[in-house]
Amino acid sequence: MTNKWISFIKFALVGVLNTLIDFVVYALLTTIGVNYILAQWISYSAGILNSYVMNRKWTFERKEKSSKREVISFVIVNLITLSLTSFLLTVLYNKWGVALLLSKLLITIVSVGINFIGTKLFVFTTKKKEGFIYDDKKSSYSSRRFRNSIFASDKSAAQRNAANCR
Known part of the structure; x- marks a missing residue:
């Protein structure tokens, strides 16, 4: 079941x-x-x-x-x-x-x-982990980081987060 x-x-x-x-x-x-x-x-x-x-x-x-x-x-x-x-x-x-x-x-x-x-x-x-809201069963760490990079307040932060996802 x-x-x-x-x-x-x-x-x-x-x-x-x-x-x-x-x-x-x-x-x-x-x-x-x-x-x-x-x-x-x-x-x-x-x-x-x-x-x-x-x-x-x-x-x-x-x-x-x-x-x-x-x-x-x-x-x-x-x-x-x-x-x-x-x-x-x-x-x-x-x-x-x-x-x-x-x-x-x-x-x-x-x-x-x-x-x-x-x-x-x-x-x-959901639960919070490392500052991100995510669902254990539906999301990987890198995809969470990438999604959160979209909402970063400045371009350089978004670029750093996107680079960390690779």
Whole structure:
């Protein structure tokens, strides 16, 4: 089995736990009368807290300290997912008359795909090495140096970096 599939399976297992947390909190909040959109935001937030910790440590096996970029990227991906799911929840429940918990289940299925792609592409993807951002699996040292030489502030620095790539 390839690493991509193993990562996806781990992500899905963490997602099951996140979904349970999300659903339990959502059901409790809506049962006591909290507005369904507010309940969605609170319950989703509870799930993503678990998601960040478990996906970082287990799914994507990060051992280094969390970076500001990683946390901000994680929050942005989840805010996009949350906004989309809130919109879909409103459409399914208010516009189409689908039962509330069934609507929640359907949007949860959609959110897993969106979240995996966003998390894989934008959150747990790169690391810093020697001042360059790179992906171990897709980039060699010389191609990183060459790409970074393009953005050098002066011509001589770009020439030195390009020469070092040869």
